[in-house]
Amino acid sequence: MSRAVIYETFGGPEVLELREVPEPHAGPGEVRVRVAAAGLNPMDWILASRPEAAEQFGITVPSGFGYDFAGVVDEVGDGATGFAVGDRVYGGALGRAVADFVVVKTPTSASEALFHTPDGIGDEVASTLPVAGLTAAAALAAIDLRSGDTVLIGGAAGGVGVFAVQLAKLAGATVLGTASEGTFEFLRQFGVEPVAYGPGLADRVRALAPDGVTAATDLYGTETAETALALGVPPERISTIAAGPNPPGGVCATGGFDAGPDAVERITDAILAGKLTVPIAATFPIEKIRDAVTLQSGRHVHGKIVVTL
Known part of the structure; x- marks a missing residue:
């Protein structure tokens, strides 16, 4: 048996339960990861608490919890390529990450991701990268951010914001x-x-940037996007990640799945070079999953929250 966080009904942190479940194994074309850390994101508790959001991602109850994880490959199924037993990895598995083991297809599917963890990056930091790092990269790529821009970033202190800034x-x-x-x-x-x-x-x-703002990305809702439009920023130079498919004023809606193929490497290279830091606001053991999600869902955390296994 192994452990996994499961919820059988939609709701707040109180619906999350740490359960003993049958130990999963890698089948053909799959690898199994022994999870060491799982980074939390707002989308995790949104999917667990809002049935309409979960439906958009094909999630039904009972369900596992979380997306981002990091650990070590400990099983490789027949025909699986690119990974070997003992490889340190990080990635995403929708609705399955906060568990002792995660099984992922290789090559990955639309709802999964798996990358090699570079030497010099720990599991806790690696577990924060897939959603927040890639979403930040996509949000800036969508507005063609470049040297000399003055950019307004909404939700700058949040999990995605600390990467974006x-x-x-x-x-x-x-x-x-x-x-x-x-x-x-x-x-x-x-x-x-x-x-x-x-x-x-x-x-x-206007008082802080008397010469004007040239680009903007809204990582929380629509206030920053609407403000940028009011300040005269062209819609094509404004992006949102949490305004739904029809954001205000024709601005660009984007997300981590839109990140370029080199985004992960650019982020890990910057971390290794000491040019990008990942502030981890708090870590919780898996037994304290409800406390971790309560803190995450308060939306006042400076940086990332990580669950350790």
Whole structure:
């Protein structure tokens, strides 16, 4: 037997249960990963709490929980290629990541991902990369961010935001980031000019960037996108990740699945070079999954939350 976090009904953290389940094994064309860490994302608790969101991703109850994981390959099925027993890996498995073992097809399917973990990157950091790192890369690629831009990033202190602001700085942009005032010092360590979200955002941005904003990405809802439109930023230079398929004003909706093929390597190279840091706000053992998700769903975390196994 092995352990997995399961929920049988949709709801808040209270529906999550750590259960003993039959140990899965790698079949033909599959590898099994012994999971060491699982990074949490807002989409995890959204899928567990909102049936309409889960339906869009083909998730039905009972279901496992989480997407991002990191660990070591410990079984390789017949015909599986690219990975060997003992390889350190990280990736994603929709609705299955917070468990002792994850079985993934090779090559991966649309709802899965698997990458080799570079030497020098630990499992906890690796487990934060698939959703947040790739989503940040896609959000900036969608607006063709380049050196000399002044970019407004909404939700800058969140799990995706901490990647987006650093990638934007590496691209040579000046970065303004919306956040609560309690996170301002946290953001300044990344070279970000923080600005409080809420009513009057456009006026505050004008004061901070009198020469104007040239691009924007909204990582939380629509406030930043709507503000950018009001400031005269062209819709094609504004992206959103959480505004649904029809964002305001014809701006670009995107997500991690749109990230370019080199995005993962660019992010891990930047981490290894010391140019990008992954702030881990808290770690919880798998037995404390409800506490971890309660903290995550409060949306006031500076950085990433990781569950350890």
